Amino acid sequence: MSNTKFTQQVLNSSQKKSGLSRRHFLKNTTAGLAGLGFWGASSRAFSKNAAHIVIIGGGIGGAAAAKYMRLLNADVKITVIEPNTQYIFCPGSNEVLPGWETLEELTVTYTTLKTRYSVNVVQDKATDIDYTNKRVKTAKGEVISYDKLIVSPGPTLDYEAIDGFNKSLAEGEFPSAWHAGAQTLKLREQVLSMKQGGTVLISSPKDPYRCPPAPYERASFILTMLKEHNPTGKVVILDSKDSFIFENVYPYYWKEHFGYGTNNSMIEWVSKSDGGDVIKLDATNHSVITANGTVHKGDVINIIPPEKAGQFALQNDLAEGDWCPVNFRDFTSTKFTDVHVIGDSIDGDPMPKTGYIASNQAKVVVQAINDELHGREIANPFIINDCVAMASKDFGMVLTETFRFAGDGKRLEERYNIPGATNDPARQVILQKVAENWQRSFRKDIFS
Amino acid sequence: MKRYIFPFALAVFIISGLHSGLTLADSSPYASMTGGISLDESHALAEKYPATAWNLANTCSGCHGTYGAEFNEIIPPIAGINREKFISIMQKYKKEDNNNFVVMGIVTKPLTDKEIELMADYFAAQKPVQWTKENWRDDVVNPVAEKGKE
DSSP states (O other), X not given: OHHHHHHHHHHHHXXXXXXXXXXXXXXXHHHHHHHOOTTTTOSSOOOTTOOEEEEEOOSHHHHHHHHHHHHHOSSSEEEEEOSOSEEEOSTTGGGGTTTSSOHHHHEEEXXXXXXXXXXXXXXXXXXXXXXTTTEEEETTSOEEEOSEEEEOOOEEEOGGGSBTOOHHHHHTTSOOOOSSSHHHHHHHHHHHTOOTTOEEEEEEOOSSOBSTTHHHHHHHHHHHHXXXXXXXXXXXXXXXXXXXXXXXXXXXXXXXXXXXXXXXXXEEEEOTTTTOOEEEEETTTTEEEETTOOEEEOSEEEEOOOEEEOHHHHHTTOOBTTBBOBOTTTOBBSSSTTEEEXXXXXXXXXXXXXXXXXXXXXXXXXXXXHHHHTTOOOOBOEEEEEEEEEEETTEEEEEEEEEEOOOTTSOOEEEEEEOOOBOXXXXXXXXXXXXXXXXXXXXXXXXX | OOOOOOOOOOOOOOOTTSOTTSBOOTTSTTSOEEEESOHHHHHHHHHHSOBOHHHHHHTTHHHHOGGGOSOOSSSOOOTTOOHHHHHHHHHHXXXXXXXXXXXXXXXXXXXXXXXXXXXXXXXXXXXXXXXXXXXXXXXXXXXXXXHHHO
16 A cells, blocks of 8 residues: 555646646757756656666557556666657557548557656667667667566567568558558558449458457448448458457348348358458459459458567567566566566467556566565556447447466466347447547556 | 457348347347456456556556546546445446446446556546536437437
């Protein structure tokens, strides 16, 4: 409790200061910057012997680790290394497709981390870890020493795993739109300008991948767009799996509104067993080829590529195969000491790859680091995933998973509960509101 | 998440006979899916490897805000909530049928009574935040009900 009270005080006092310092900053930007040292972005002076927690990546996992580390401990130095000055929040980005949300609204900066939580944000790309000397090198040639390192680089989208597909095609004619951004807008434009009666192909990847319900949410949103602009248009989901999350919800919605399961259905779902596994893109003929040799022509082709651990983690030998193995008590790498890996890059099964999970892994890690700094035994981890999704503006869904520690050397144990579709319009819209509210509350929890 | 033991058969399914307000019959392909370890096993692991109040309570922040205090829409703030009130609400959700409440019914079930008490202590110790959207149902549900009457 005393920790909480103390950090609450830190929070309150930095809150009071933030308005002042912002004005001060605007007024004195040039002079101020010149006078700032390495810790210049922070309003606090740290002890020379203060432990230095370095975080690679300013996504949800990295930002949550920085903020919650500060909430637990006012004395440590915290550095986040992140090349981008802005981050586009992924939760909610499917809603950019039908125009219910904007990228601007989803875009956050690191200002609050710097000013309110005294986090040093280095706008640079981390390249190498020197495990022996506990240092991180950056692209601009900076060398940053750490006492504890938290690696949260997000996933690598493995475009090349699909024959004939690559990153530049995704940035051009065949947007994956799996990181919110320009590709999301491109996909929106393609759907809106598709010829009447055309087909949108969505390739849903094999497990594990970021945000399991998102391909099905995306398909549902595109259906709503087509119903308005292109009622003879169609969506085909080609799946590299035989089952999917919320398969006890989405098909109900599709059936109710888009004739799913009938000859006139606007949507078709092709399982892996039925030949849905996309292995090749034929860009010239605007088609994809599945494992059983079937050619599917699409007017809009949205391939969500399979994933593996982030490039930084792969290059620094943190992975075994595609993912990084960790100890589940504190998410330390099983390969190197004083290094924690969180988020989409880890081999975290049965935990899915969601922002909510990444943020809760971050909390477990900073608690463990804080315990160690105080010479305490490292606490047992507990992780929840409350996953929300929508089918439309008036139909939402939610599931809960809890992950229990089951002993050192073991994976976490999962309990899940996924309520099925409801035919109660009031409940449908309440769940949609919960999903919508969660996106905002979660963004605020991590970035403000 | 582990693979579900769940047939994806879209059997003939008639919903017209169901009254609004009921959830779909459990035999439907839209039944709730539960799995992984049992609730008893989850509770047993909680006893064997107890988590801290800080860890337990901060799993709530994604929805209810940091310290349960930074959000105020249809998801209520829980910072500063009276300890006994928190426990009574959580226990009510925990005992209810899954579908009687939209989220908390499924969130509470794997938690032990002891864990709920630890969370209650944590949130009771936070600076209280007034919930100003207590009438959210009027805004969210009434338009749907009106639409239904048309």
